Amino acid sequence: MAFVNGLKCRECDREYSSEALNVCDFCFGPLEVVYDYATISEVISRDSIASGPLSIWRYRDLLPADSEHPVDIMAGYTPLLKAHNLGKKLGLKNLYIKNDSVNPSFSFKDRVVSVAATKAVEFGFDTLACASTGNLACSVAAHAARAGIKAVVFIPSDLERGKIIGAAVYGPTMISVEGNYDEVNRLCSEVADNYPWAFVNINMRPYYAEGSKTLGYEVAEQLGWRLPDHVVVPTASGAMFTKIWKGFNEMACLGMLEGVDSYSFGPDQNTVHHPAVTTKMHMTQAAGCSPIVTAWENGSPHVMPVRPNSIAKSLAIGNPADGIYSMRVINNSAGTAYAVPEDQVVPGIKLLAETEGIFTETAGGVAISGLKHAVESGAIKPDELTVVYITGNGLKTQEAVESVVNPLTVKPFMSSFEEAFNHRPE
Secondary structure (H helix, E strand, C coil), X not given: CCCEEEEEECCCCCXXXXXCCCXXXXXXXXXXXXXXXXXXXXXXXXXXXXXXXXXXXXXXXXXXXXXXXXXXXXXXXXXXXXXXXXXXXXXXXXXXXXXXXXXXXXXXXXXXXXXXXXXXXXXXXXXXXXXXXXXXXXXXXXXXXXXXXXXXXXXXXXXXHXXXXXXXXXXXXEEEECCCHHHHHHXXXXXXXXXXXXXXXXXXXXXXHHCCHHHHHHHHHHCCCCCCCEEEEECCCCHHHHHHHHHHHHHHHCCCCCCCCXXXXXXXXXXXXXXXXXXXXXXXEEHHHCHHHHHHHHCCCCCCCCCCCCCCHHHCCXXXXXXXXXXXXHHHCCCEEEEECHHHHHHHHHHHHHHHCCCECHHHHHHHHHHHHHHHCCCCCCCCCEEEEECEEHHHHHHHHHHHCCCCCCCCCHHHHHHHHHCCCC
């Protein structure tokens, strides 16, 4: 069973039992999971992790759900690739790609949904639901099918076709809403109050968000139990960004990293932040929906909602739930935030494909162009170990790069081929 003490408000510290709840009823602050780290430190080890499955559930001691019966379609344990060609192009000698586009439903969302679905079954729900910009709908539908329960997914009506098909194939009830993601999310908040469903990113959000910590754990493990100097993360709500940072700190505090001493966890010591974690966290958003970056650049203590207008629809959350917490991570890690111009998203996709053979969706284009800017601005130095997170598969957003399709047309004769090939545009 999970080593969970309950839930706690991130604003007023009021405590709650472990239930399907995401908002403090006293101050309306968001809730997060509280762990029994003292007990976890006694049972977790590199060997216990290595003996686990090749999925996120190898880190079961640090996840808030029953690991004996997980809803697992083998999310996680995705490749960490040394990016020699892209690194050479950008002037980086130690660049790595964390390629989460190869998860079972082709995005990082499989990590968070596996945890949320497992917890939903544990709580006795028979319907899994979500508000989604696309990738989440695919993952919720897939995990509901695996769990043998119903799925209801809500999506904006202008979603990319690949993501609609990628969710529909699993047989969920799909609700297409005439509005942007924030309007979809508001509707779902009302539905969640009236229907006994497990909304992964509403009433199940405290548990769901914890799945993103595994992106931090895996990078540490794959680097030989050490942390990178920099990470570059495409960001929508900010939840993944903050949880990667939390994952790094948990690894450090539990003594899992090379050359880093653990903490002595007392019964009331539930907050983890280890001074040895010096990884700089770099956030990237698309300029057409960059409320967190704007707030950080302006030094504002609040994130003002915006109306999204971006090619990167999976990042198009105008009112990010974890916005202020993301800014704290940027500041605490001495990181940066950058809004990638809309006309640089597709070049980022193409740059990754042409150098490393990885086809990413628009969010990945934001990450790669953001990485390029961080290098050019001097935020990342040539010798520093850098990891960029690629969170979704390009087959889901093919519309964005349709212009690359321009084949040479020839007749079935050698002369026709040679004429076209020898005069092809460079």
